[in-house]
Structure formats: structure tokens, C-alpha cells
Amino acid sequence: MKYILKIQALLLLCALSVLLGGSAYPADAAFFEGVEKVRPPAMEEETAALLAFEAEDEEPRAVQTEFPLRNMAGSAMIALEDLQAVAGQKRVHFDPEKEILYLNQINRVAMSVDRPVYTKQSNRALVSVYPTYVGGTLYVPLRFLLEEMGYTVNYAAEKNTILIVPPRKATSVVPLRQIAVAGIEPYREGRMLTEIYDLEGSTILARGDKVPGGLASLFRITEEGNILYSPLCADPVPEDYDAETNTAAAIDGDAIVLYDLLRGKKRTIAIPSMLVGAKQMRIDGDTLYFLTDDGIYSFRESSRAVRRVFDGEADSFDVGGGRILYSRGGRSGLFQGDGAWLLPETGGEYVLDAPYILSDDTALGIVKVYDMNTRKLISAIPYEQGAVHSVRITGGRYLAVGRGTKVILRDLAGEGKHNLDLLNIAPAVRGRKVIWQWNGNLLKGYVQAEGKKIAQCVTVHM
Numbered sequence: 001m002k003y004i005l006k007i008q009a010l011l012l013l014c015a016l017s018v019l020l021g022g023s024a025y026p027a028d029a030a031f032f033e034g035v036e037k038v039r040p041p042a043m044e045e046e047t048a049a050l051l052a053f054e055a056e057d058e059e060p061r062a063v064q065t066e067f068p069l070r071n072m073a074g075s076a077m078i079a080l081e082d083l084q085a086v087a088g089q090k091r092v093h094f095d096p097e098k099e100i101l102y103l104n105q106i107n108r109v110a111m112s113v114d115r116p117v118y119t120k121q122s123n124r125a126l127v128s129v130y131p132t133y134v135g136g137t138l139y140v141p142l143r144f145l146l147e148e149m150g151y152t153v154n155y156a157a158e159k160n161t162i163l164i165v166p167p168r169k170a171t172s173v174v175p176l177r178q179i180a181v182a183g184i185e186p187y188r189e190g191r192m193l194t195e196i197y198d199l200e201g202s203t204i205l206a207r208g209d210k211v212p213g214g215l216a217s218l219f220r221i222t223e224e225g226n227i228l229y230s231p232l233c234a235d236p237v238p239e240d241y242d243a244e245t246n247t248a249a250a251i252d253g254d255a256i257v258l259y260d261l262l263r264g265k266k267r268t269i270a271i272p273s274m275l276v277g278a279k280q281m282r283i284d285g286d287t288l289y290f291l292t293d294d295g296i297y298s299f300r301e302s303s304r305a306v307r308r309v310f311d312g313e314a315d316s317f318d319v320g321g322g323r324i325l326y327s328r329g330g331r332s333g334l335f336q337g338d339g340a341w342l343l344p345e346t347g348g349e350y351v352l353d354a355p356y357i358l359s360d361d362t363a364l365g366i367v368k369v370y371d372m373n374t375r376k377l378i379s380a381i382p383y384e385q386g387a388v389h390s391v392r393i394t395g396g397r398y399l400a401v402g403r404g405t406k407v408i409l410r411d412l413a414g415e416g417k418h419n420l421d422l423l424n425i426a427p428a429v430r431g432r433k434v435i436w437q438w439n440g441n442l443l444k445g446y447v448q449a450e451g452k453k454i455a456q457c458v459t460v461h462m
């Protein structure tokens with residue numbers, strides 16, 4: 001007992017010595033012994049713009065630095081003072097006498113001026129970028145140090161922009177269950193690719209290239225993981241799907257093929273002669289829309305009426321609730337009865353999901369959500385650049401942005417916010433594209449797969 005009390009007293013004295021002026025970062029000079037200094041070549045100024053998220057869901061803001069960014073071996077370098085302004089002086093400490101830079105009191109990282117190595121948890125490794133002086137200013141590796149502090153750093157070369165995302169406080173969640181959907185047997189030779197069309201209900205609607213139900217079969221996967229095949233042969237491949245009428249549509253030469261999935265029927269109607277050869281087709285309720293060289297036309301089977309609803313060239317388009325989202329010359333706009341709205345230039349593709357418009361800027365790693373009625377940005381969510389991710393709105397309000405085992409949930413019409421880190425996920429799920437669907441209470445992830453397995457379902461109760 002006395003021995004235990006002595007140890008506790010010693011630990012208390014150590015803690016007090018730190019609080020009363022003792023260094024929180026012990027000297028790690030010994031780790032750099034024997035490593036020769038290497039002065040890098042002259043570093044040119046880095047012209048990339050620097051953006052950072054200061055608050056969740058708000059637009060990232062430009063970071064004004066005291067000193068210009070520079071470039072070492074293709075990586076951005078930032079002045080130590082500017083890095084401390086971004087991450088906080090308590091996170092980054094520099095000992096000018098020993099010329100050692102320290103990060104983090106837990107999982108401590110140390111670097112030395114002009115030495116191409118770093119230490120972490122008493123281990124040493126080589127690096128290609130390291131602290132160095134330019135004039136009297138100490139420059140340090142921007143991406144390496146921020147990522148060691150838990151930040152996400154995305155660099156979009158085509159935009160010449162660097163995005164800094166601070167670490168989010170995430171809730172660790174163990175999924176309630178993971179259902180392995182039955183495999184496809186017998187598996188036909190070739191590649192089976194699952195395309196998921198609808199996730200609105202308790203089941204998902206998908207189409208497979210080669211499945212037992214026949215070539216290009218439509219099928220549903222129930223919540224229990226059972227596969228229900230449709231008698232409809234989805235050939236040609238549906239070009240669009242309308243959840244309201246539960247109808248998929250495809251173009252087959254000079255005809256339109258409509259798959260009525262509610263009644264299990266398939267019918268073909270002739271395309272009006274002036275619309276034959278259209279570049280693109282979309283279905284919205286009982287109306288079909290066609291993109292031609294001179295505009296976008298609507299067509300209703302019941303009246304056989306054709307009407308030009310958008311006058312002008314467009315590269316592509318989408319439609320929802322009678323509103324048309326078009327893309328032309330790298331810019332996107334929303335066209336409706338009272339005029340057009342030229343959308344902000346984000347570099348990402350826009351998706352119409354009434355009453356919202358989503359922009360997924362894959363180059364920079366940001367999902368932006370605009371209110372279609374107020375035309376204002378209501379949410380901006382960053383994700384790790386290059387990660388396989390999914391973006392989905394359910395029920396016209398519940399947004400799920402997922403990448404890997406991390407999922408960000410937002411109630412666009414309320415105050416619900418969740419940043420999740422899913423634990424104990426099956427190894428087969430990691431690295432694959434997971435389409436996440438959230439209805440406000442239940443989160444489901446559908447893992448798209450190739451080969452014998454159609455999908456895997458991950459369920460989380462919120």
C-alpha cells in the first residue's frame with residue numbers, strides 16, 4: 001500500500017512540475033543525432049488559394065496569411081506563425097534553441113530544422129518536406145503537420161486551391177446489424193454490376209447485368225436481405241427513374257420503353273419524330289423531357305403534345321417538379337416558370353432533389369446544398385478528397401454524406417446533426433461504395449458490389 005502511495009505521489013509531482021512551468025514537450029534532440037542537415041533548394045512562392053472551414057455547414061472562408069505560402073518538393077509550406085494562427089499556438093510548439101518543432105502532447109510528433117526526418121512515439125522516419133528558414137521566417141510542411149493534428153487537407157490542382165477542414169467531433173456507433181444479402185447463384189459468366197435506382201422505402205430497387213432472373217433483370221432487396229426478381233427484362237437499360245410514379249424509362253431507337261414497376265408491366269411508345277435522336281431523356285411524373293440541339297422539350301403520352309420548355313443549347317439536364325436544372329459551358333442554371341437562376345460556380349456537378357439542389361465538388365471535396373426557393377446555401381459539408389463517397393437526400397429533407405466508415409447526417413428542414421464513426425464494420429464493406437440512406441431515425445448503408453454478391457446492408461438506429 002505504501003509503495004502504491006509513493007508512486008501516486010511521484011506522478012502528482014510530475015504533473016505539478018508541468019503545470020508550474022515544466023515543459024509539456026520533452027526534448028527529443030537525441031532522435032535527430034546523426035542526421036545531417038540538408039538545406040533545400042530555394043523555395044518558390046506557392047500560388048494556391050487557401051480556404052478553411054471555420055464552422056460546421058458554413059461556406060469555407062479564405063485564409064489570409066502573414067507570409068506567402070511556398071513550395072518544397074511539390075508540397076505546400078506555410079510559415080510557422082500562420083500555421084499557429086490556423087491550428088492554435090497550443091497545438092504547435094517550437095524550441096528555437098534546439099530547433100525542434102513539436103505537435104500534440106498525445107501521439108507527439110517532432111521535426112527538426114533542415115533535417116529530413118520526423119519522430120512519432122519514439123520512432124523515426126524519413127520525410128521529403130521538413131522545417132526550414134526562408135530569410136528569418138520558419139516554414140513548415142502544411143499538409144503533413146495538419147493531418148498529424150487530425151485535419152483533412154484537400155488540394156485541387158485544377159482549381160489551384162487548398163482546403164483545410166478541422167477535425168470533427170464524431171460519435172462512435174456500432175451498427176445494430178449487418179445483413180449479407182444472398183449471393184447470386186448460378187453466376188453467369190461475365191461481370192455483374194448492380195445499379196441502385198430507389199432507396200425510399202424499406203426495400204431497394206436495383207438492376208443487375210447478369211442475374212438468375214434473366215439478362216438485365218430488375219429486382220428488389222427486402223429489409224431482411226431477400227431478393228425479389230421482377231418479371232420485367234430491363235433491356236434497354238433504364239436512363240431515368242421516377243420515384244413518384246415508380247416508373248423507369250429508356251430509349252430504344254425511335255421508341256420509349258416505360259417499365260411500370262408498381263404493376264410489373266412494360267410498354268413501348270413512339271417518340272415524336274422531331275425528338276428522335278435526342279441527346280438525353282428524363283422522366284418527371286407523367287411527363288417526358290428530351291434534350292435536343294436547340295433546347296429541351298416536354299412530351300405527354302396522354303395528349304401527344306410536344307412543347308419547348310427551355311430555349312437554348314445545353315450540355316445536359318435534370319428535371320424535378322417541373323423545374324429544369326441544366327448545364328452549359330461548364331456552368332449550371334435552374335430554369336422554372338418565373339425565370340432562370342445561374343447557379344454559383346463550384347466546379348462540381350449539380351443534382352436536382354426538390355426542394356434542394358446539391359453540388360458535389362469532387363475536385364475540392366465539398367458537398368453544398370442550396371434551397372431551391374430561397375436560392376441560399378443552407379449546408380456545406382466537406383469530405384476526404386479522393387475517397388469513395390455517396391450523397392443522398394431521403395424524404396426531401398434528410399441528407400447523408402458517407403465515405404468509408406464515416407457518415408455525416410443533416411436534417412435540412414430541422415436541427416438534427418450527427419457526425420458518425422461506425423465501428424466493427426465488416427472488412428468487405430471498407431473501401432467499397434456505400435449508398436447511405438437516413439430517414440431521421442434509421443440509417444442504412446447499401447454496399448454496391450460486383451461479382452456474386454449484389455449488396456450488403458448496414459443498419460444503425462439513431
